[in-house]
Each structure stands twice: as structure tokens, then as C-alpha cells.
Amino acid sequence: xxxxHEKQLQSSRAITxxxxxxxxxALMVFGFYYSITSGAAxxxxxxxxxxxxxxxxxxxxxxxxxxxxxxxxxxALLVGAGFAVAGALMQGVTQNPLADPGLLGVxxxxxxxxxxxxxxxxxxxxxxxILFCFVGGGFGALLxxxxxxxxxxxxxxxxxxxxxxxxxxxxxxVSQGLAILFELNYEMAFWEAGGVAxxxxxxxxxxxxxILLGLVIAILLSSYITMLNLGEEMAKGLGQRVNLIKIGAxxxxxxxxxxxxxxxGGVSFVGLLVPHIVRYLTGTDYxxxxxxxxxxxxxxxxxxxxxxxMVNAPYETPLGSxxxxxxxxxxxxxxxxxxxxLY
Amino acid sequence: MVVFxxxxxxxxxxxxxxxxxxxxLIGDGTxxxxxxxxxFRMPRIxxxxxxxxxxxxxxxxxxxISRNDLxxxxxxxxxxxASLAIVMYITFHPLSGGTSPxxxxxxxxxxxxxxxxxxxxxxxxxxxxLSPTRLILTGIAVGMGxxxxxxxxxxxxxxxxxxxxxxxxxxxLWGGNWVFVMALLPWIVILFPLSLYKAHTLNLLQLHETLxxxxxxAIERERVGLLAVAVGLAASAVATGGAIGxxxxxxxxxxxxxxxxxxxxLLPATAAIGGLLVLFADxxxxxxxxxxxxxxxxxxxxxxxxxxxxxxxxxxK
Numbered sequence: 001x002x003x004x005h006e007k008q009l010q011s012s013r014a015i016t017x018x019x020x021x022x023x024x025x026a027l028m029v030f031g032f033y034y035s036i037t038s039g040a041a042x043x044x045x046x047x048x049x050x051x052x053x054x055x056x057x058x059x060x061x062x063x064x065x066x067x068x069x070x071x072x073x074x075x076a077l078l079v080g081a082g083f084a085v086a087g088a089l090m091q092g093v094t095q096n097p098l099a100d101p102g103l104l105g106v107x108x109x110x111x112x113x114x115x116x117x118x119x120x121x122x123x124x125x126x127x128x129x130i131l132f133c134f135v136g137g138g139f140g141a142l143l144x145x146x147x148x149x150x151x152x153x154x155x156x157x158x159x160x161x162x163x164x165x166x167x168x169x170x171x172x173x174v175s176q177g178l179a180i181l182f183e184l185n186y187e188m189a190f191w192e193a194g195g196v197a198x199x200x201x202x203x204x205x206x207x208x209x210x211i212l213l214g215l216v217i218a219i220l221l222s223s224y225i226t227m228l229n230l231g232e233e234m235a236k237g238l239g240q241r242v243n244l245i246k247i248g249a250x251x252x253x254x255x256x257x258x259x260x261x262x263x264x265g266g267v268s269f270v271g272l273l274v275p276h277i278v279r280y281l282t283g284t285d286y287x288x289x290x291x292x293x294x295x296x297x298x299x300x301x302x303x304x305x306x307x308x309x310m311v312n313a314p315y316e317t318p319l320g321s322x323x324x325x326x327x328x329x330x331x332x333x334x335x336x337x338x339x340x341x342l343y
Numbered sequence: 344m345v346v347f348x349x350x351x352x353x354x355x356x357x358x359x360x361x362x363x364x365x366x367x368l369i370g371d372g373t374x375x376x377x378x379x380x381x382x383f384r385m386p387r388i389x390x391x392x393x394x395x396x397x398x399x400x401x402x403x404x405x406x407x408i409s410r411n412d413l414x415x416x417x418x419x420x421x422x423x424x425a426s427l428a429i430v431m432y433i434t435f436h437p438l439s440g441g442t443s444p445x446x447x448x449x450x451x452x453x454x455x456x457x458x459x460x461x462x463x464x465x466x467x468x469x470x471x472x473l474s475p476t477r478l479i480l481t482g483i484a485v486g487m488g489x490x491x492x493x494x495x496x497x498x499x500x501x502x503x504x505x506x507x508x509x510x511x512x513x514x515x516l517w518g519g520n521w522v523f524v525m526a527l528l529p530w531i532v533i534l535f536p537l538s539l540y541k542a543h544t545l546n547l548l549q550l551h552e553t554l555x556x557x558x559x560x561a562i563e564r565e566r567v568g569l570l571a572v573a574v575g576l577a578a579s580a581v582a583t584g585g586a587i588g589x590x591x592x593x594x595x596x597x598x599x600x601x602x603x604x605x606x607x608x609l610l611p612a613t614a615a616i617g618g619l620l621v622l623f624a625d626x627x628x629x630x631x632x633x634x635x636x637x638x639x640x641x642x643x644x645x646x647x648x649x650x651x652x653x654x655x656x657x658x659x660k
Contacts, residue, residue: 098480147652147655147656150656151655151656151658152656152657152658153658158476158479158480159655161479161480161483162413162418162479162483162655163652163655165418165483166418166648166651166652166655167648167652169417169418169588169589169644169648170644170645170648170649173588173640173641173644173645173648174641174645176509176512176638176641177637177638177641179509180509180510180637180638181637185505185506185509186502186505189494189497189498189505189509190498192494193494193495193498268487315499317495318491318494318495318498320491320494321491321492321494321495324487324488324491325488325491325492328484328485328487328488328491329488331480331484331487332465332480332481332484332485335466335477335480335481335484336465336466336468336477336481
């Protein structure tokens with residue numbers, strides 16, 4: 001009876017999981033098309049098809065499609081997948097419902113490194129800047145987790161959130177100071193606001209391998225993370241090498257969040273929201289959560305970016321702000337709902 | 344404190360020896376010395392002390408009513424509310440010579456007040472009341488949301504407005520002249536005695552909630568009233584001194600170490616330490632790299648941030 005029930009549950013989970021994947025794929029395709037055709041210059045679908053099949057460098061519409069719209073849409077997809085899966089892994093491994101790369105110091109650390117690069121090595125190419133962002137993001141997250149880990153009461157979600165907020169405040173403060181000294185405020189403000197508006201092919205090309213590598217690691221680890229999510233003791237009892245899984249997950253988060261942050265800047269809440277929604281729909285199996293998060297995250301950021309273009313056209317509205325407007329109420333909802341487990 | 348005031352008076356682009364300062368004070372200095380002393384340095388020093396005192400008091404009251412050591416107007420998102428109000432004002436009234444410094448504290452107060460009410464309502468639950476954890480989490484989230492809205496408008500500013508807002512958000516004592524001192528002074532003069540008057544209530548609120556009710560304190564009403572005082576202090580300080588974080592956190596802690604937990608002594612001690620802290624940071628800020636100004640807020644967060652994290656590590660629950 002139990003086994004039967006279990007099987008039924010599993011197959012219904014598989015159905016919702018597949019549905020989630022199909023719907024988000026549809027949203028991605030439709031959003032991709034919409035993102036490429038809409039904007040300051042209206043471009044017809046025929047123009048887009050032509051730009052792909054018979055590219056003509058003389059035609060302005062073709063150039064807009066290939067050089068501006070396409071990398072922008074691709075960057076949105078990559079960044080969305082990166083943040084969402086990073087958030088899912090963080091939440092799974094630390095069993096912290098409030099985990100998100102932006103909230104736990106990754107953005108602030110990357111921003112800090114970026115100011116240093118802009119101030120002292122302004123001529124570095126993007127492919128090296130991204131490495132600095134990795135280091136900075138990792139440094140921020142390490143600080144936050146280190147502090148929460150050292151805390152007397154252990155690494156509770158609230159301690160992580162507080163440590164994240166304060167480490168971010170200090171790192172952002174130092175970044176602001178450097179930005180004021182070196183007159184980099186405007187550049188940094190755009191970065192802090194977050195957006196893929198200025199994404200170029202070079203950036204997309206540089207981050208694709210990192211994001212893919214991170215996703216592959218995440219998918220390989222997903223079944224182990226499901227077990228870890230049941231509790232560390234349990235996972236150990238089942239013969240899992242818990243530390244190895246944790247290190248693998250950390251590497252994946254590092255690659256995904258680092259690459260995403262360096263492209264898009266200060267965007268938070270994607271990694272918080274998407275895994276929660278996905279978990280609500282598909283349950284607790286990370287073999288479903290990881291791929292579904294990747295697709296839902298990609299579709300979500302793509303559509304948020306379309307919103308950033310449209311809300312106040314012809315001005316760009318910062319992507320980070322648009323996502324925050326959805327993310328903040330959700331965060332408050334989580335904070336209200338959780339009671340004991342947060343402490 | 345006196346030592347610091349003397350140091351700060353002496354230290355700056357133009358050095359004045361203590362003797363010269365004394366001579367200028369009794370009206371015997373050169374014109375240049377008088378100008379530097381009365382028009383630049385003195386107002387800035389007074390402002391720094393007032394801003395620090397306001398923020399410190401605000402933090403002490405917030406920590407008192409939320410019974411949480413980690414409360415601070417910045418962390419609770421109240422500064423973000425004040426900040427947003429100022430950004431909105433500049434959006435609709437581009438900065439020109441005509442901006443009255445009196446209007447900024449007032450607007451900041453409204454922004455901070457609305458934010459505080461919002462956080463209070465969002466973190467309040469029937470039955471459990473005001474949980475400190477929920478209060479802080481909600482504060483962080485609301486602060487992030489308001490900053491997200493701020494940045495939308497900030498990016499549309501003219502360069503000089505943009506520069507102003509960025510430096511203000513980093514916490515520069517930008518309005519270092521007597522007008523700003525006069526804009527802030529009434530708030531402190533009214534609210535400081537008021538908080539002292541309520542010190543007994545704050546002591547009672549430290550006890551367990553049911554206990555406090557039994558003693559006869561109408562908790563919710565007192566809390567709301569004290570919250571308004573804290574908001575007023577934070578908002579006026581932030582509006583004139585910029586968004587300086589962590590003063591409200593650190594100064595009550597240091598004061599508690601020195602004078603203990605009774606709010607009658609704790610509040611004045613906090614005000615003094617807060618004033619000292621901002622004065623110290625601002626003096627340092629003016630002088631680290633000659634010719635440039637690092638906002639005092641950054642120096643305070645470099646000192647206060649690690650201290651906060653230390654408290655976080657130590658705190659059991």
C-alpha cells in the first residue's frame with residue numbers, strides 16, 4: 001500500500017515536473033522572440049528571420065538583432081538559470097529557506113572586487129574581470145558563511161540573513177568610498193542597479209562555459225542533495241560523503257553566481273524565489289528542482305528584462321529593482337510564515 | 344569628548360594650533376582663522392555630534408522596544424525610507440539654490456515614519472506580537488525594496504544631483520554650516536528629553552512582556568510612541584548628516600558596557616558616545632587623504648560592521 005502510494009506520488013511529481021519544464025520552455029521561446037523584436041526600434045519577425053538566415057551587415061535592423069538584442073536575451077537566460085540554480089543549491093545544502101546569492105554576500109563581494117579592478121586595473125578585458133568577480137563573490141559568501149558558522153547558536157537562517165546584510169553593508173560601503181575617491185560612482189551605480197541592457201557577445205561568450213559547467217555539476221549532485229536535504233545525519237547514515245557533496249555544491253554555486261553577478265550586477269531574489277516556487281510545484285526531489293529551477297529562472301529573468309525595457313520606455317528600468325519588487329514581498333511572506341525553523 | 348573637539352578643531356586643510364584656536368575664540372584671531380573656525384569647522388563639529396547623538400539614541404530606543412541587541416535604524420530599513428523620501432524630493436524639485444534645509448529633515452521624517460509603520464505592521468502577528476526576529480528580517484527586506492525604488496530614480500538624475508545623492512547615501516556630513524545645525528537642533532532638543540522621560544518605560548520593556556503588562560504598562564501604545572521618537576531622531580539625523588549606519592547599533596552597546604542597563608543613564612551615555620563616534624569618523628574622514636573626502640559613514644561602517652558581526656557571533660539566540 002505504502003509503496004503503491006509512493007509510486008503514485010512519484011509519477012504525479014514527474015507529471016508536474018514535466019509540465020513545469022514544458023511551460024517554462026514555452027515562456028522562454030516566446031519571451032526570446034518578444035525580447036528580440038521589441039524595444040526602442042520595432043523589428044518585425046521577418047527581419048529577425050532574415051538576420052539569422054541572410055545576415056546583412058549593411059542593414060541596421062540586422063545589426064540591432066545580432067549585436068544588441070540577441071546577446072541581451074541570451075545573457076538574461078544564462079543569468080536567470082545561474083542565479084536560480086545557485087539559490088536552489090544554497091537552500092538545499094544549508095537547509096536555509098532564505099538563502100540567495102544576492103542576500104548572502106555574493107553580490108557585494110563581487111561589487112567590491114569590481115571597484116578595485118575599475119580603480120586600479122581599468123584596462124583589463126572582461127574575461128579577466130570575471131575571474132575577479134568570482135573571487136570577490138566567493139570571498140563575500142565565505143565571510144557570511146564563516147561568521148554564521150562561528151556563531152554561538154549555530155548557522156541559523158536568521159544569523160545568515162543578518163550576517164549577509166551586514167557583510168554586504170560593509171563591503172558596499174568600502175566600494176562606495178573607493179568609487180567616490182576614484183570617481184567611479186556612475187559606473188558602479190549602474191552595476192549595482194543590475195541589468196543585462198549592456199550585455200555584449202564577449203560577455204556572453206565568456207560566461208557560457210562557466211554557467212554550463214556549474215549547471216552540469218549541479219545536475220550531477222542533485223540526487224545527493226535531496227538526501228542531504230533530509231538531514232545531515234540521515235545522509236551520513238546512508239553512506240554519503242557529505243563534505244564532498246557540500247564542496248561540489250559550493251563550487252557549482254561559485255561558478256553560477258560568480259558568472260551571473262559579473263554580467264548582470266546587483267540582482268537579488270531570483271535565487272530565493274525560483275527554487276521556492278519550483279519546490280512548491282514539484283516537491284523536494286532535487287533531480288527535478290535543479291533543472292526546473294534553471295528553466296524557470298531563465299524564463300523569469302528574460303521576462304523581467306522585457307519588463308525593464310517596457311515599463312518606462314524609452315528609459316531602461318533597472319532589472320534588479322523590478323525583480324526586487326516581486327522578491328521583497330515574497331521574502332516578507334517567508335519571514336512571516338516560518339516560525340521556529342528560522343531561529 | 345572635549346579632547347576630540349579640540350583635536351578636530353585643529354585638524355584640517357588649514358592647521359590651527361590650540362593656541363590659535365583659543366585666540367580666535369576670544370576674538371583675537373586673523374580673519375582667515377575666524378572664517379575657518381566659525382564658518383567651516385565649528386558647525387561641522389556640532390553637526391557631527393548632534394547627528395551621532397540622534398542616531399545613537401534612536402538605536403538605543405529601538406533596541407529597547409524590540410528587545411533585540413541587533414536593532415539599528417539602518418539595519419531596520421528606516422534609513423532607506425528617509426533616503427527614498429529625499430530622492431523623491433530631488434526628483435520633483437531639482438536641486439537648486441532654493442532648497443531649504445529645513446524641509447529635508449521633515450520629508451525624511453515622513454519617509455522614515457511610513458517605513459517604520461510598514462515594518463511594524465508587516466512583522467506584527469496576532470498572538471505572538473512583535474517577534475524580534477521577524478522585525479529584523481522584515482526590516483532588511485523592506486530596506487532592500489525601498490533601495491530598489493530609490494535607485495530607479497537616482498539613475499535618472501543629473502550628474503551633480505546624482506553625486507549629491509551618492510555621497511549623501513554613503514554618509515557625508517554635507518551640510519556643514521549653521522543652517523543645518525539649526526535644522527537638526529530642535530528635533531534633538533525636543534526628543535532627547537522625551538526619551539529620557541520614557542526611560543522608565545524602556546526599563547520595564549526589558550522585562551518579559553507579560554510581566555511588563557502586569558506592572559501596568561500599556562505595551563503596544565508605549566511601543567508605538569517610543570517608535571515614533573526613535574524614528575524622529577533617526578530621520579532628522581539622517582536627513583542632515585547622510586545615511587550613516589551602525590552608529591545606532593554600536594553606541595548603545597558601548598554605553599551599556601560603561602554604565603549598565605538603566606535607561607536613565609544609558610540614554611545620555613549613548614548620545615555622548617554616538618556624538619563622539621561620528622565626530623571621530625568625520626574628523627578622520629576629512630583628513631585621511633588631503634583634498635578628498637571619504638564619507639564619515641564609510642569609516643563608521645568599517646568600525647561598526649565588524650563589531651556587529653562580533654555581537655552576532657557571540658549572541659546565543
